[in-house]
Amino acid sequence: MEHNLILVFILGGALCFLAQLLIDLTRLTPARILVIYVCLGVFLYAVGIYEPLFDIFGCGASLPLIGFGANIGRGVFEAVNEKGIIGILEGGLSASALGITAALVLGFLASVIFRSKTKRM
Amino acid sequence: MMSEEEKKKLIKKHSKSSPVLKNSLRAFFFGGLICLFGEVLLKVYVFFGAEEKTSVSLVTLSVIFIASLLTGIGVFDKIARFTGAGTLVPVSGFSNAVTSEAMDSASEGYVLGVGAKIFTVAGPVIIFGLLSGVIYGVIYYVYSLIGG
Numbered sequence: 001m002e003h004n005l006i007l008v009f010i011l012g013g014a015l016c017f018l019a020q021l022l023i024d025l026t027r028l029t030p031a032r033i034l035v036i037y038v039c040l041g042v043f044l045y046a047v048g049i050y051e052p053l054f055d056i057f058g059c060g061a062s063l064p065l066i067g068f069g070a071n072i073g074r075g076v077f078e079a080v081n082e083k084g085i086i087g088i089l090e091g092g093l094s095a096s097a098l099g100i101t102a103a104l105v106l107g108f109l110a111s112v113i114f115r116s117k118t119k120r121m
Numbered sequence: 122m123m124s125e126e127e128k129k130k131l132i133k134k135h136s137k138s139s140p141v142l143k144n145s146l147r148a149f150f151f152g153g154l155i156c157l158f159g160e161v162l163l164k165v166y167v168f169f170g171a172e173e174k175t176s177v178s179l180v181t182l183s184v185i186f187i188a189s190l191l192t193g194i195g196v197f198d199k200i201a202r203f204t205g206a207g208t209l210v211p212v213s214g215f216s217n218a219v220t221s222e223a224m225d226s227a228s229e230g231y232v233l234g235v236g237a238k239i240f241t242v243a244g245p246v247i248i249f250g251l252l253s254g255v256i257y258g259v260i261y262y263v264y265s266l267i268g269g
Binding site: 003005008009010011012013014015016017019020021023024025029030031033034035037038039041042043045046058059060062063064065067068069072073075076077079080081084085087088089091092093096098099100102103104106107108110111112113114115 | 141145147148151154155156157163178180181182184190192193194195205206207210211212214215218219223224231239242245249251254255258261265
């Protein structure tokens with residue numbers, strides 16, 4: 001694992017730079033950007049680009065949402081190898097379960113613990 | 122479906138009407154910084170004996186946790202107004218969207234309020250991610266039958 005810290009910064013930054021450009025110059029909403037990045041991640045994994053990308057850029061590739069998409073891609077790939085046709089449906093959610101569950105459970109807990117300021121007033 | 126008002130709120134949170142290049146450079150800097158933070162954290166986890174694959178997951182979890190907490194105490198929005206896509210594109214943006222939707226809908230009850238609206242942004246991301254995954258799976262499966 002020898003990810004160059006400067007390269008990590010550059011890829012992570014570049015993906016955000018591009019997203020900000022898209023938000024400012026087109027009518028794409030942040031939610032759409034997230035969707036595009038996730039799909040892009042699946043695509044990058046599928047064509048075999050993501051893995052070498054991660055080997056070089058580390059968290060610069062895995063933390064942006066393309067990493068989330070690549071997880072789905074990897075999950076499908078491994079599940080199909082292991083279980084055949086069933087894996088097509090099983091792999092994606094299994095591989096992304098950690099992030100999804102964490103975000104949803106924490107979000108729910110936050111809604112119990114913290115009160116939204118806008119709603120209280 | 123997101124209402125117009127909610128859309129505007131999201132746009133406002135992650136973007137600003139100031140110069141395009143300045144916004145983008147700011148997003149570059151802060152987005153890069155988050156990934157750098159993640160990478161350093163990754164090295165820390167590996168140093169303490171976690172496997173690399175596990176550590177990558179732990180880093181993602183850590184960023185999700187921090188973003189959710191910052192959203193809960195009301196700090197994330199203030200940061201995001203400045204950083205724009207810099208905090209949107211890393212998983213922090215996903216986590217923030219989930220937590221803030223959950224909090225904003227708490228007054229509408231836990232089942233059809235939080236339970237349903239928590240998916241306002243997470244839903245599309247998950248659905249389209251899984252859809253892409255299934256398409257890839259079908260292609261890969263057929264390919265492996267024919268010649269793989």
